[in-house]
Amino acid sequence: MTTVLFYILGFIMLTATLLCITRRNPVHAVIYLVAGFFALALMFYLLGAPLAAAWQIIVYAGAIMVLFLFIIMMLGLAPQETPEGPGWRRWGPLVLLSASLMVCTVLLIMQDPAAGKEIGDFYLAPQAVGESLFGRYVLAVEMVSFQLLFATIGAYLLGRPLSKGEGQ
């Protein structure tokens, strides 16, 4: 059962990612990315991380992707076709590098003797994660909340209308 689910979810996710990075229309790319994120959330659930699956759907597929869609539509980029990317000669070597890096990673992972055994039944209840976050890691959680505040201020500063005597 788990095996079948893994292959279905992996296929959905990799197909959605492939479609996402090749679509010319950015709105279509966002929709495929959301589909991929849903498959990834189910994969998290399969790995016994229900809270991470919920975060994935709420934070990524919900908040961040809606923000992307909102910006794309606000800037009026939806009907615009992006021009052809640079030719093979320019990005070919880089693609070769990233592909060889991927092959090396997969080979290294497969070589590890401990990785060969089946992934065990592991279920981490949301309660345990919450207790760890607000117990042992509470300082880090506070720092991340500060970081979100700074990001909000930064986004406001970048997005505000230009005043006189500034810019240009």
Next chain:
Amino acid sequence: MISVYHYMSVAAILFAMSTYGVLTRRNAIVIFMCIELMLNSVNLTFISLSSHLQNIDGQIFVFFVMAVAAAEAAVGLALMIAFYRNRESIDVDNINMLKW
């Protein structure tokens, strides 16, 4: 039989595909989406190793990665808007001048 390396291979393929997207696309927002995908492949690695090692820390890290990604999305998209206001486009080929 599904072992941890199946999951990690999926994560590696996902990371390589999003690297390809970052390198080939010219629309800055799509490049940004590919960076989000990279973060997600790292999240998948964290969760699969958390499950493999029967350890809670991987999921804690995923929480922090997601918080950083949310902050990054907010600032990055504000940058896109500021750039669009100046140049009327978000093609990365037009981002060639560093200027206040």
